Amino acid sequence: MPALPDILFYVFAALTLLCGVLVVANPLSRSPVTSAMFLVLTIISMSGLFVLLHAFFLGIVQIIVYAGAVMVLFLFVIMLLDLKEEARRKFKFFGIGAGLISFAAIVFIMLKSLKSAAPDANNPVGDGDTASLGKLLFTQYTLPFEVVSVLLLVAMVGVILLCKKKLE
Amino acid sequence: MHVGLEHYLTVSFLLFSLGLLGVILRRNLLVIYMSLELMLNSANLALVSFSRYNGKLDGQVLVFFIITVAAAEVAVGLALIVALYRKRQSAHVEDLTSMKL
Numbered sequence: 001m002p003a004l005p006d007i008l009f010y011v012f013a014a015l016t017l018l019c020g021v022l023v024v025a026n027p028l029s030r031s032p033v034t035s036a037m038f039l040v041l042t043i044i045s046m047s048g049l050f051v052l053l054h055a056f057f058l059g060i061v062q063i064i065v066y067a068g069a070v071m072v073l074f075l076f077v078i079m080l081l082d083l084k085e086e087a088r089r090k091f092k093f094f095g096i097g098a099g100l101i102s103f104a105a106i107v108f109i110m111l112k113s114l115k116s117a118a119p120d121a122n123n124p125v126g127d128g129d130t131a132s133l134g135k136l137l138f139t140q141y142t143l144p145f146e147v148v149s150v151l152l153l154v155a156m157v158g159v160i161l162l163c164k165k166k167l168e
Numbered sequence: 169m170h171v172g173l174e175h176y177l178t179v180s181f182l183l184f185s186l187g188l189l190g191v192i193l194r195r196n197l198l199v200i201y202m203s204l205e206l207m208l209n210s211a212n213l214a215l216v217s218f219s220r221y222n223g224k225l226d227g228q229v230l231v232f233f234i235i236t237v238a239a240a241e242v243a244v245g246l247a248l249i250v251a252l253y254r255k256r257q258s259a260h261v262e263d264l265t266s267m268k269l
Binding site: 005006009010013016017020021023024025032035036039042043046049050053054055057058061062065066069070073074077078080081095096098099100102103106107110111114124125128132133136137141144148151152154155156158159162163 | 179187192203209213216217242
């Protein structure tokens with residue numbers, strides 16, 4: 001009888017991968033709204049994986065920032081652009097072939113390298129509680145933290161400039 | 169079977185390849201952008217699991233920064249897509265070929 005965290009890992013991993021497939025290639029619908037909704041589900045199940053890895057803070061941040069802010073932005077833009085259902089243009093066999101080959105190649109390379117590296121780390125050691133994460137963030141990583149806040153400001157200014165009626 | 173580091177890494181690899189497949193296969197600019205988000209998220213998963221199995225929190229701090237940068241990147245990228253749509257009335261990559269030689 002496997003332990004409960006192991007069962008939960010398999011459940012969340014299967015959910016993540018299934019919803020990821022449905023984001024990329026949904027056989028029933030090709031509208032971007034469906035893809036966005038499945039991306040939300042992917043992100044939520046991935047935050048379940050984060051919690052299983054004892055990264056509680058990041059699990060919550062993942063839900064708030066990605067499923068909350070980023071996906072709302074995506075849906076806003078999709079509704080704003082009023083996209084028609086992606087017309088069933090002729091699929092290019094070149095595209096399908098290139099996509100599947102690169103998919104298989106990347107999976108093969110990564111699994112091969114994982115096998116040769118053979119990480120013997122089967123017992124988790126770290127326990128990422130939020131207090132020590134915050135301590136690390138505000139001592140060792142203070143400069144990157146400030147730089148990232150400047151980056152957010154710059155992005156905000158840039159977006160406002162891009163969305164002005166006339167670009168001089 | 170006991171779940172270890174390689175299980176999490178396998179999930180991360182598969183998710184990354186799915187994102188790449190979406191970027192190559194899909195023709196809608198917004199769906200391509202969502203696939204890029206998928207790839208970023210798979211990198212986050214790999215970093216968090218490394219951090220968990222190494223006993224160091226630096227990986228989690230890096231994920232925190234990646235999430236912040238991804239949010240900024242999404243805002244700028246979507247603004248670009250909206251500006252492009254205003255000019256061309258299309259968000260389909262096959263209609264945006266003016267840089268093709």
